[in-house]
Amino acid sequence: xxxxxxxxxxFKIGLFSxxxxxxTLPFVFRMADDIFTFITQRGWINPEAVGNFIAIAxxxxxxxxxxxxxxxxxxxxxxxxxxxxxxxxxxxxVIVIIIVARMLQKFKENRIVISVFSGLRPAAGxxxxxxxxSVWKLSLYNADYTHWQEILRWKECIIFAALFxxxxxxxxxxxxxxxxxxxAGILLGxx
Numbered sequence: 001x002x003x004x005x006x007x008x009x010x011f012k013i014g015l016f017s018x019x020x021x022x023x024t025l026p027f028v029f030r031m032a033d034d035i036f037t038f039i040t041q042r043g044w045i046n047p048e049a050v051g052n053f054i055a056i057a058x059x060x061x062x063x064x065x066x067x068x069x070x071x072x073x074x075x076x077x078x079x080x081x082x083x084x085x086x087x088x089x090x091x092x093x094v095i096v097i098i099i100v101a102r103m104l105q106k107f108k109e110n111r112i113v114i115s116v117f118s119g120l121r122p123a124a125g126x127x128x129x130x131x132x133x134s135v136w137k138l139s140l141y142n143a144d145y146t147h148w149q150e151i152l153r154w155k156e157c158i159i160f161a162a163l164f165x166x167x168x169x170x171x172x173x174x175x176x177x178x179x180x181x182x183x184a185g186i187l188l189g190x191x
Contacts, residue, residue, distance in 0.1 A: 003084045006076060010069050010088030017065065017127065051138035059178045065089055155188045 057067035066086050073085025107113045140160065145151050162184070163177055 003077070003080055006073055006081050007084045007088035007091075010073070010085045011091055013069075014065075014089040015092040051135070054135055054138065159184045159188065 053068055053071050054064075057064045057071065060067050066089055069085040069089040070082045074082030076085070104113070140153055140156050142150055142153050159181060163181055166172075166180070167177055
């Protein structure tokens, strides 16, 4: 397993993903094709497993993108690759923050700098929307449908609708809804 390869792949992802952990998902699925090809050729992963990675990453402490990078890196080559993927993902942010923090004090009132940051907001929104669509496609869309009634995964849609209603109505702690979703998934999986 080539640690430099996985570090470089995730460095590229970290360099171009603006907007946080979920914004890295479109890049993870597009730029890291070599990693996914390597993993899928060996039968280690499928689209449903990627959806499970996202679910685990979102319910685990830490940044979602780093959690997913670590999981995929670990699957690719064990502990060292998981660490390499996580370091590769966060390295560009650390470098950029150090550079920007030094320069921003000088150019804080510059119109060009203000315009650049204003332009990054829609880009981050677009990346987050793409990530949301990717998660929807992985969790609710059934790619193996034969009839139009099978386009959606109905059990998952029911869990989603019920949790969405509960979150909007009661505004409880997210851990409660994660636990409810896990129990509902187990119960519906057993039926």
